[in-house]
Amino acid sequence: MENIKNKYAIVGVGESERSKKSGTTPLHLALDAARAAIADAGLETKEIDGFMSYSENDSCPAHQLSTYLGVRPKYVKDIMGGGSSTEMLIADAIGLIETGQVNTVLIYRSMNGRSGVRMGGGGWDVNMLQNAMDGGSFLIPYGAGSPGQWFGLFATRHMHETGLTKEHLGHVCVSFYEHAQRNPKAFFYGKPLTMEAYHDTPDLSFPFNKHDFCLESDEANAIIVTSAKRAEQLPNQPAYIMGIAARQCVSHAHYWTNVDEVASDYVAKDVYKKAGVTAKDLDVASIYDCYSWVVLRQLEAYEIAKRGEVGDFVADGHLKMGGKLPSNTAGGMLSEGYTHGMNNVIEIVRQIRHDYEGSDRQVKDCEVGLCTGWAGPDIAGAMILRN
Amino acid sequence: MSYEKPIPLKNEDNAPFWDAADRHELFLQKCHTCQQFAHPPGPACAKCGSSDLTWENLGTDIKGRVYSYVISHRPFLPGFQNDTPLVIAVIELATYPEVKMIGNILNHAIEDIHIGMEVEMTWQKINDGRSLPQWE
Ligand SMILES: [Zn+2]
Numbered sequence: 343m344e345n346i347k348n349k350y351a352i353v354g355v356g357e358s359e360r361s362k363k364s365g366t367t368p369l370h371l372a373l374d375a376a377r378a379a380i381a382d383a384g385l386e387t388k389e390i391d392g393f394m395s396y397s398e399n400d401s402c403p404a405h406q407l408s409t410y411l412g413v414r415p416k417y418v419k420d421i422m423g424g425g426s427s428t429e430m431l432i433a434d435a436i437g438l439i440e441t442g443q444v445n446t447v448l449i450y451r452s453m454n455g456r457s458g459v460r461m462g463g464g465g466w467d468v469n470m471l472q473n474a475m476d477g478g479s480f481l482i483p484y485g486a487g488s489p490g491q492w493f494g495l496f497a498t499r500h501m502h503e504t505g506l507t508k509e510h511l512g513h514v515c516v517s518f519y520e521h522a523q524r525n526p527k528a529f530f531y532g533k534p535l536t537m538e539a540y541h542d543t544p545d546l547s548f549p550f551n552k553h554d555f556c557l558e559s560d561e562a563n564a565i566i567v568t569s570a571k572r573a574e575q576l577p578n579q580p581a582y583i584m585g586i587a588a589r590q591c592v593s594h595a596h597y598w599t600n601v602d603e604v605a606s607d608y609v610a611k612d613v614y615k616k617a618g619v620t621a622k623d624l625d626v627a628s629i630y631d632c633y634s635w636v637v638l639r640q641l642e643a644y645e646i647a648k649r650g651e652v653g654d655f656v657a658d659g660h661l662k663m664g665g666k667l668p669s670n671t672a673g674g675m676l677s678e679g680y681t682h683g684m685n686n687v688i689e690i691v692r693q694i695r696h697d698y699e700g701s702d703r704q705v706k707d708c709e710v711g712l713c714t715g716w717a718g719p720d721i722a723g724a725m726i727l728r729n
Numbered sequence: 730m731s732y733e734k735p736i737p738l739k740n741e742d743n744a745p746f747w748d749a750a751d752r753h754e755l756f757l758q759k760c761h762t763c764q765q766f767a768h769p770p771g772p773a774c775a776k777c778g779s780s781d782l783t784w785e786n787l788g789t790d791i792k793g794r795v796y797s798y799v800i801s802h803r804p805f806l807p808g809f810q811n812d813t814p815l816v817i818a819v820i821e822l823a824t825y826p827e828v829k830m831i832g833n834i835l836n837h838a839i840e841d842i843h844i845g846m847e848v849e850m851t852w853q854k855i856n857d858g859r860s861l862p863q864w865e
Contacts, residue, residue: 468735468806477769479737479747483861484833486817487806491799495819495831499797502844548800594775599768599829601797601819 345616350436351573351580352727353446354383354566355688360527360679363457364560369402371562372452373410379448379564380411384577390566392417392438392447396427396682400459401452417444424682425630426589426715427451428565429723433588435567445568451681452562460558477596489718490547490555490633496601496719497549497635506638506653508549512540513656514634515553515676520662522673524703529557530677554634556675563684565691579729581694584710585617586725589717597720605722606643606714614645617726619710621645624726626693626705627669628686630716631676637661637669640714644724668705683715687725694727732855734808743770745784750862753852755787757828766828791850792823793830793864800839814839820848820864835865 356378358364358371372395380387393404393415404418417438421427428449435447453459471487472478486492500506519535522528535553543551573580590608594600614620621644629637629644638656641647646667647655660666672678672689679685690713698704708729715723739747746769749756758770762779773780798818804810816834821827834842835851848864855861 468808469738472735472738479743480769480831482735482806483737484817484831485734485801485804485806485809485812485815486831491801491805491817494799495797495817498799499819499844544802545800546803596769598819598831
């Protein structure tokens with residue numbers, strides 16, 4: 343397929359209210375997010391002819407959402423998936439538009455992630471887990487039932503090899519919490535984190551304490567993808583898609599058998615090639631942050647800092663405003679909210695469109711942005727946007 | 730007291746491994762075509778796709794080194810309430826460092842756990858003739 347660089351755009355983003363207890367259904371949340379994204383785009387609702395969602399069986403189906411928006415869709419798709427699903431579905435939407443199946447696609451993630459189905463672990467049927475995960479009988483009997491433990495195995499080895507310390511994990515947390523202080527809608531707005539407080543927090547699962555874990559929230563997010571041609575007729579500034587690496591994997595479904603490689607290593611090369619840029623061209627980033635260490639490992643994978651120099655990069659404040667690459671500027675999933683990455687994509691769109699112009703939240707001269715998705719060390723995707 | 734933690738489920742692909750563990754032996758799946766070990770075992774070789782697989786008996790005297798680890802202070806699965814702090818480690822086999830196995834490190838102070846630490850396989854008896862390969 344020919345390069346789709348700059349031929350597609352994100353034209354609308356929106357979210358529902360964010361809370362710890364929504365008191366309502368994922369369908370209500372999804373309707374709120376969808377209506378907000380449609381209003382943001384300046385589209386007529388009936389122009390949306392494709393609807394897609396990702397979930398962990400905790401959402402509402404796309405046909406249901408479209409029904410209550412009063413639209414008959416030409417295409418619906420609901421996938422099982424968490425991190426990196428946003429990027430993958432955007433790539434799928436582009437493929438569908440390119441082949442004439444649909445014109446404009448709304449992608450959403452709706453979840454009662456705190457009051458409903460929680461991702462952090464606990465309460466699962468252990469035999470179901472052993473069967474559901476390939477090789478599960480080699481993990482579950484050892485008490486390894488949380489992504490925080492699985493990813494932690496990668497983190498401890500990586501920290502050992504590259505000189506990263508808890509202090510560096512702390513810098514990721516402190517930097518993102520600092521961003522959240524400029525975002526009144528962030529969960530941890532009004533709750534900044536100091537390095538001292540970080541160090542004083544006991545580990546949940548070494549090397550991670552609770553600040554290194556993402557939070558859990560009830561919310562829905564939505565984004566709308568269409569062709570650049572249609573985008574140019576709409577009232578607002580689009581965020582053009584320069585390149586997208588839908589989803590790549592490492593070599594083995596039992597990714598813990600090789601804690602030395604992650605899928606982001608493959609995605610990085612692919613997305614830069616497709617977008618025709620390098621890490622030096624990036625002005626802003628949203629780096630998937632289900633755990634603080636995941637950010638550090640991706641800074642290396644995406645060549646934002648060299649292996650061995652990632653710790654200095656974050657300690658020197660380069661993820662903060664005014665740094666070399668302000669990242670997760672709404673607070674990220676560590677301190678804003680958690681929708682398996684879509685909230686980070688929404689923020690990068692707003693930065694690229696200069697929505698915050700005139701406020702201290704706007705990254706200066708912000709023309710090119712990277713957002714990354716991480717389903718785990720095994721599966722990842724990424725997208726590069728421009729103004 | 731009965732064993733409340735999850736017991737490894739045997740299936741057609743992994744049964745020789747767990748049957749051997751119950752006898753306190755380490756069996757590893759190996760590919761005849763590319764001569765590489767396949768762990769965890771599966772229906773075909775994950776390195777080359779061949780289904781010409783065999784099992785190699787490594788015996789009972791298994792040495793390894795800690796390749797990586799986490800220390801959980803919260804039980805993330807039912808049954809582990811009395812097992813915190815729990816050390817979950819990736820162990821590389823001394824004889825075949827390309828083979829990495831997940832296990833718990835038992836009977837060590839958590840302050841002593843470090844990458845490169847030498848450990849030996851031990852078989853933790855659970856119940857009904859079942860045993861779990863562990864490290865100490
Ligand atoms: Zn083979």
